[in-house]
Amino acid sequence: MSYEDQVAELKKVLPEYFEEQEVEDTSRLPELEGDNIVMRMAPYPSGPLHIGNARMAVLNDEYVKRNGGKLILVYDDTIGSAQKKPLLDAYDLIKDGLEWLGVEWHEVHYKSERMEIYYEHGEKLLAEGEAYVCECSAEKLRAHREKGEECEHRNRATEDNLKHWKAMLRGAFDEGEAVVRIKTDMQYPNPAFRDRVLFRISKAPHPLVGDKYHVWPLLEFSWAVDDHLLGMTHILRGKDLMIEDEMEKYIWDIFGWKHREFLHYGMLRLKEFKLSKSDFQRKLKKKELQGWDDPRTWSLQSLRKRGIQPEALREFILDFGMSLTDIEVPASKLYAKNREIIDERANRYYFVKDPVKLTLKGELDIDIAEIPRHPDDHKRGNRELKVDKTIYIPKQEYEENLGKEIRLKNLCNIMLSEKSAEITSIDNKDILKIQWVPNGLECTVNMPDGSHEHGLVETTFNEVKEEDIVQFERYGFVRLIDKERNIVAFAHR
């Protein structure tokens, strides 16, 4: 039967098939089952949330808002490592960032407050012979894992394991001297899975509980316990943590617990920078960064400071959906979203970077130039610039246009020559139009790369309130962050 015949036949027997199908909704997120879901976000408090962590938060928030249910904020504040230390300030910085993002959570927990629970369950595994205390060095453990060999500690008696466990808790072992490992199978195909460590010893002080504990659970164990105990229905995590799914399931099976559903998203990198909170912690200490809102950190605080709108960030993130593809995105994508929001909001001002002083020659019968605050909304009125014989224009434009006729926007046309400008006419010509100031206020622009640009901004700029976002015409969008000293943060073009 030809295709045409098949279609004709099908139309007879199954006409519904040809009916127009409705358009699918625009969301990129696959539907979740259940309408009373429980999800969690688990930031590690080593610094404020950055743009990468925001994905985790926004996705969770979006799902919970869509399906109904609750979102739990669990500080994943186990002791970490020497490279990755929990930081007291980070707890509040994280909440602050989440609030700004519009993420709503309904419960807060701290892993550091749940240590007894982990101990209790760890001990159960030891008592049931599912785990053992291992005194191998990290190197030896690694070598065994690689070769798939069991070590001599694996088969010790339950009583012996419990005795050593008590000794660990008592503090009889020093860092690195003993760990608790789960028994999987040293021949397990995935080497990463072989007898993973569940607890280890760290004598580092914790910002919340000090030195109260020195036996700390590792991520996969604490989550296996908490995802069950806190009643999670869906667990959202980056695909780099996929092996943790397997570990959690393995542990749930031992306890006889119901499995929860895992959802993953791929790795996201911003072209402009590599994400690491701990790098920034170090640089901050060395004073290479100004603070946690330094634009180079890409923290949520820094984005807010620059005038990035939370809605823009949210849309930016939602655009990637739950794709498992590893992606590298340029920040310009975020800027495009942000521009959509702030363009109509931001009033316009003239800012002259690296000003060059010019003397106007010729007749000019205008003494006040009136320029709309917003080109698309004249109801906002005009800025008034008092015109003198002296004006400033950006150095770059000056150099590039020597000997040419250009237009001082909203004022007049000039012929540019060394340090002076001949007024040619005042009618609006179709030539290069640039911004200018007759006199101005010193202004510093903090650039995203940490550098600073300087120049003069028109005097009417003093009507702008701190935190307002404006556009410096032909320069970019900026946010006034220090009215006293006239410092603005550059957002984007």
Added chain:
RNA sequence: GCUCCCGUAGUGUAGUCCGGCCAAUCAUUUCGGCCUCUCGAGCCGAGGACUCGGGUUCAAAUCCCGGCGGGAGCACCA
């Protein structure tokens, strides 16, 4: 090396599960044009992609096998 994940235009993304409505969606970018006294915004138009090779099938972006490419894990970090 072992284990797992991914591969649609410059960048993201929809479509892949349940093969035909896909000569492939949308956004952004790029290039034209219009508009605008900004290199902003808006409007109109154009360009641009199924990683490769086999197989299954009347039919493959979609299913199967293999290659190639990218990522992650193999930490007593998260």
